[in-house]
Amino acid sequence: MDLLLDINGLSVFFGGVQALTKFSIQISRGDIIGLIGPNGAGKTTAFNATTGRIRPSEGSVFFCGQKITGWSPPRIARSGIARTFQNIKLYEDLSVIENVMIAAHSSVSYSFIEAILGVGRYSRDETRIKSRAYELLELMNLGEVASEQASSLPYGSQRKLEIARALALDPKLLLLDEPVAGMNPTETREFGEFLLTLRDNLPIGVGLIDHDMSFVMEVCDMIRVLDHGIPIAWGTPSAIRNNPEVISAYLGTDFNGTTVKHAKN
Amino acid sequence: MALYRDRILTVFSLFILFSFLTYADSNFGHYTLRILQNIAIFITLAVSYNLINGVAGQFSLGPNAFLAVGAYTSAIFTLSPEEKLRSFIIEPMLWPLSVISVPFAASLLIAGIVTALVAILMAMPVFRVRGDYLAIVSLGFGEVFQVLANNSMSITNGSLGLKGLYPYTNLWWSWGICVFTVFCTVRLVNSSYGRAMKAVREDETAAEAMGINAFRIKTFAFAFSAFFQGVAGGLLAHLITTISPSLFTFMFTFNLLIIIVIGGLGSTTGSIIAAILITWGGEALRFFEEPANLFGFQYDGVPGMRMVLFSVILILVMLFARSGIMGRSEFTWEGFLGWIKNKLSAMKV
Amino acid sequence: MDLSFALQQLVYGLTVGCLYGLLAIGYSMVYGVLRLINFAHGDLLMVSAYIGFFGIVIFNLPWPVSFAGAIALTALLGILIDRGAYKPIRKSPRINALITAIGVSFLLENLALVTIGGRPKSFPTPQFVSGSIVIGDVSIPTLSVWVFVVTLVLLAICMAVVKRTRIGMAMRALSRDMETVMLMGVDKDRVISFTFALGSALAAAGGIMWSMKYPAVEPFMGVVPGLKAFVAAVLGGIGSISGAAMGGMILGLAEVFIVAVQPEWSGYRDAVAFFLMIVILLTRPTGIMGERLPD
Numbered sequence: 001m002d003l004l005l006d007i008n009g010l011s012v013f014f015g016g017v018q019a020l021t022k023f024s025i026q027i028s029r030g031d032i033i034g035l036i037g038p039n040g041a042g043k044t045t046a047f048n049a050t051t052g053r054i055r056p057s058e059g060s061v062f063f064c065g066q067k068i069t070g071w072s073p074p075r076i077a078r079s080g081i082a083r084t085f086q087n088i089k090l091y092e093d094l095s096v097i098e099n100v101m102i103a104a105h106s107s108v109s110y111s112f113i114e115a116i117l118g119v120g121r122y123s124r125d126e127t128r129i130k131s132r133a134y135e136l137l138e139l140m141n142l143g144e145v146a147s148e149q150a151s152s153l154p155y156g157s158q159r160k161l162e163i164a165r166a167l168a169l170d171p172k173l174l175l176l177d178e179p180v181a182g183m184n185p186t187e188t189r190e191f192g193e194f195l196l197t198l199r200d201n202l203p204i205g206v207g208l209i210d211h212d213m214s215f216v217m218e219v220c221d222m223i224r225v226l227d228h229g230i231p232i233a234w235g236t237p238s239a240i241r242n243n244p245e246v247i248s249a250y251l252g253t254d255f256n257g258t259t260v261k262h263a264k265n
Numbered sequence: 266m267a268l269y270r271d272r273i274l275t276v277f278s279l280f281i282l283f284s285f286l287t288y289a290d291s292n293f294g295h296y297t298l299r300i301l302q303n304i305a306i307f308i309t310l311a312v313s314y315n316l317i318n319g320v321a322g323q324f325s326l327g328p329n330a331f332l333a334v335g336a337y338t339s340a341i342f343t344l345s346p347e348e349k350l351r352s353f354i355i356e357p358m359l360w361p362l363s364v365i366s367v368p369f370a371a372s373l374l375i376a377g378i379v380t381a382l383v384a385i386l387m388a389m390p391v392f393r394v395r396g397d398y399l400a401i402v403s404l405g406f407g408e409v410f411q412v413l414a415n416n417s418m419s420i421t422n423g424s425l426g427l428k429g430l431y432p433y434t435n436l437w438w439s440w441g442i443c444v445f446t447v448f449c450t451v452r453l454v455n456s457s458y459g460r461a462m463k464a465v466r467e468d469e470t471a472a473e474a475m476g477i478n479a480f481r482i483k484t485f486a487f488a489f490s491a492f493f494q495g496v497a498g499g500l501l502a503h504l505i506t507t508i509s510p511s512l513f514t515f516m517f518t519f520n521l522l523i524i525i526v527i528g529g530l531g532s533t534t535g536s537i538i539a540a541i542l543i544t545w546g547g548e549a550l551r552f553f554e555e556p557a558n559l560f561g562f563q564y565d566g567v568p569g570m571r572m573v574l575f576s577v578i579l580i581l582v583m584l585f586a587r588s589g590i591m592g593r594s595e596f597t598w599e600g601f602l603g604w605i606k607n608k609l610s611a612m613k614v
Numbered sequence: 615m616d617l618s619f620a621l622q623q624l625v626y627g628l629t630v631g632c633l634y635g636l637l638a639i640g641y642s643m644v645y646g647v648l649r650l651i652n653f654a655h656g657d658l659l660m661v662s663a664y665i666g667f668f669g670i671v672i673f674n675l676p677w678p679v680s681f682a683g684a685i686a687l688t689a690l691l692g693i694l695i696d697r698g699a700y701k702p703i704r705k706s707p708r709i710n711a712l713i714t715a716i717g718v719s720f721l722l723e724n725l726a727l728v729t730i731g732g733r734p735k736s737f738p739t740p741q742f743v744s745g746s747i748v749i750g751d752v753s754i755p756t757l758s759v760w761v762f763v764v765t766l767v768l769l770a771i772c773m774a775v776v777k778r779t780r781i782g783m784a785m786r787a788l789s790r791d792m793e794t795v796m797l798m799g800v801d802k803d804r805v806i807s808f809t810f811a812l813g814s815a816l817a818a819a820g821g822i823m824w825s826m827k828y829p830a831v832e833p834f835m836g837v838v839p840g841l842k843a844f845v846a847a848v849l850g851g852i853g854s855i856s857g858a859a860m861g862g863m864i865l866g867l868a869e870v871f872i873v874a875v876q877p878e879w880s881g882y883r884d885a886v887a888f889f890l891m892i893v894i895l896l897t898r899p900t901g902i903m904g905e906r907l908p909d
């Protein structure tokens with residue numbers, strides 16, 4: 001078993017409010033690990049702390065055996081953690097293909113002078129980046145819209161584009177924040193299958209946040225449940241489904257298999 | 266195939282520009298030639314200004330200060346030791362500078378490098394944090410440059426300024442630098458560096474999550490743009506041959522801002538078109554500010570009228586025509602040929 | 615530096631400091647609410663100085679009427695600027711708002727240049743602010759006493775309004791979190807207008823006193839004080855009213871004392887604010903204006 005991400009006792013405060021309390025999780029290569037919990041439970045915060053956007057007040061994050069707590073977001077990204085955002089963050093004014101090509105920036109080996117003169121590693125790198133970007137777009141069924149403006153895509157396609165972009169980073173670990181929010185049931189099912197194929201074909205691990213319970217239960221190997229920033233359960237989908245503590249945390253919301261609609265963009 | 270065609274067309278249009286300039290050089294009057302040179306310098310400035318403001322999305326108000334830094338640097342390096350001895354009457358010039366004198370081309374290069382270094386110094390504190398501090402710091406730097414230039418007598422000759430610069434700048438220098446700047450900028454924007462700049466402009470958080478070091482790419486864009494503004498400063502200095510600390514007012518920056526906004530923030534093509542329009546048109550509008558005799562009526566020009574007009578235009582464009590002439594699109598031969606074809610077929614019908 | 619000299623400098627420093635502070639408050643409030651550097655804010659100082667000047671010299675109005683008029687009209691202008699230039703582009707990228715702000719600032723300056731002319735006008739000094747009070751070796755200009763008193767009173771009023779009135783509280787809420795306010799059902803545009811009015815009125819009061827202290831009224835007189843006031847606002851923590859006032863004081867004192875200690879640096883006085891800004895940026899890496907990271 002290849003341990004990728006190892007988070008230990010991570011706590012995050014927002015001006016006195018504790019958004020995350022002693023959060024721990026391990027993700028290995030080939031895993032799809034779910035992270036669920038009611039609105040405001042601290043799921044996104046856990047991702048933000050992992051990717052360096054928020055500094056945790058205690059605890060540590062190890063990635064591939066290296067301590068990455070305190071690293072800057074771009075450094076963490078280059079070390080192999082790619083993510084998507086709950087409220088889709090595309091480069092809206094750029095074309096679809098450019099969105100994906102940007103993620104390859106850190107793999108560019110040419111200097112700006114080579115770029116200006118169009119010599120050296122420039123052409124080779126550009127060709128490689130471009131064909132790789134096309135490959136990823138094809139993989140996500142976005143090949144046809146490659147030269148369209150990103151903001152013109154329908155919601156579901158934007159989510160897919162965000163994932164293509166994350167994959168262009170050649171990550172070892174993929175963190176998906178509500179990837180199927182806004183997708184219709186067919187798209188969701190297809191995406192689930194896609195995720196499983198991806199895991200089987202690439203040497204990566206996946207961390208997954210979503211409110212769509214049937215989707216999460218279907219694709220995840222193990223699930224961590226958060227409530228008010230506190231980890232309340234850890235187990236297989238079937239164990240989580242029947243965990244009384246989880247059910248009570250979700251009390252008042254529509255748990256158990258059906259999609260929980262949530263009001264947040 | 267298309268790439269090959271585009272190259273030929275580009276070379277061909279450069280040849281046309283070359284022929285035009287040759288013709289202009291021997292047939293146009295002094296005044297028109299001066300405007301042509303102004304146009305070239307303003308294209309240089311606008312294209313590089315657009316890189317930081319439009320492409321990288323970082324609001325700088327620095328061009329007038331960078332022009333000043335470039336102008337002073339290059340002037341200090343081209344003035345002959347005798348001329349320096351003559352001008353620096355209050356305090357003699359600092360030693361190594363007082364005896365150095367280099368060719369014009371070298372002085373432009375040094376001007377560019379020094380200006381880029383100044384930009385990097387400014388970028389360090391500013392880009393460490395998110396927010397619009399670049400606007401305030403670069404604006405403040407324009408004021409501070411004047412203070413520093415006025416007080417460093419032994420380097421800048423204080424408020425007396427530098428006089429008697431050799432008028433090296435001619436049509437060829439200004440257009441040569443202009444073409445060079447446009448070439449470098451366009452190539453850069455089309456590379457991964459340009460894409461990274463746009464990513465930072467569009468969404469800094471997402472750019473960082475994709476491994477782009479926003480601090481580094483912003484600093485780079487700022488320094489790259491400052492380099493060419495410094496070179497343009499050198500050109501300007503050797504065009505007007507006398508410079509002083511108060512010459513490089515915020516007016517330069519304001520004019521450039523209008524140019525890049527009217528052209529379409531982020532579009533290099535737009536910056537070029539608007540630079541031509543505004544430099545030309547601004548020249549035409551000068552008559553508002555100068556006394557004139559219109560159809561027998563005496564009109565005492567009003568200073569500031571042009572700027573009133575320009576500010577109104579700027580505000581109106583921002584409110585009602587935000588994408589300017591070009592939006593964010595660029596000139597391509599593909600698009601251009603298609604456009605011509607359309608026009609032709611429309612004419613036939 | 616002996617004590618009375620130091621006290622004398624303190625008086626000078628606090629006087630300019632108060633004026634920077636009055637200007638800084640408006641900057642601070644507008645940035646807090648809109649996240650916009652309102653470049654036109656410094657020019658309101660100029661506008662108010664001109665209105666005051668014309669009221670007294672041309673229309674022969676009594677002092678209080680003329681000043682009250684200047685303050686009211688400047689406040690109105692502040693609202694108009696927001697409604698006309700900033701409101702239509704609230705939703706567009708920040709750079710557009712900044713460019714518009716520069717445009718408004720330039721428009722005000724050049725309109726003044728075109729309509730009134732560039733020659734500085736000498737602001738009349740009323741009887742009650744001339745002269746000075748001498749205590750030991752320290753001479754306190756009567757104008758300074760007025761500046762202190764007026765600043766303190768305005769600051770107190772401003773804080774009371776923000777802390778006690780409904781609209782003031784809405785303003786504070788707005789500068790923390792837009793969405794919460796909308797949920798509370800407060801009319802955002804009214805709050806923003808109120809912010810502009812309040813900030814502009816303070817700038818106007820500052821402008822009147824500024825032109826009594828430096829009695830040359832000209833179209834570009836607001837540019838440098840405006841820039842410095844922004845630094846003061848940043849120094850005091852953007853969004854905080856008392857912070858902005860404090861920031862202004864600190865800047866005023868820094869400028870005066872640096873020159874007092876090193877007279878040969880007097881040429882660099884206008885550069886103090888700039889270097890202060892750099893120092894703040896370098897020492898507060900997490901952001902000055904509490905830039906909250908959106909997720």
Ligand SMILES: Nc1ncnc2c1ncn2[C@@H]1O[C@H](COP(=O)(O)OP(=O)(O)OP(=O)(O)O)[C@@H](O)[C@H]1O
Nearest residue numbers: 014019038039040041042043044045046264907909
């Ligand atoms: N940058 C921030 N500053 C202050 N508080 C924050 C910040 N980000 C999140 N919070 C707070 O932290 C808590 C956890 O938020 P988080 O976004 O992690 O929840 P979540 O589990 O992702 O919820 P959702 O399912 O709605 O996305 C919430 O109460 C939220 O308001």
Ligand SMILES: [Mg+2]
Nearest residue numbers: 043044045086
């Ligand atoms: Mg979330």
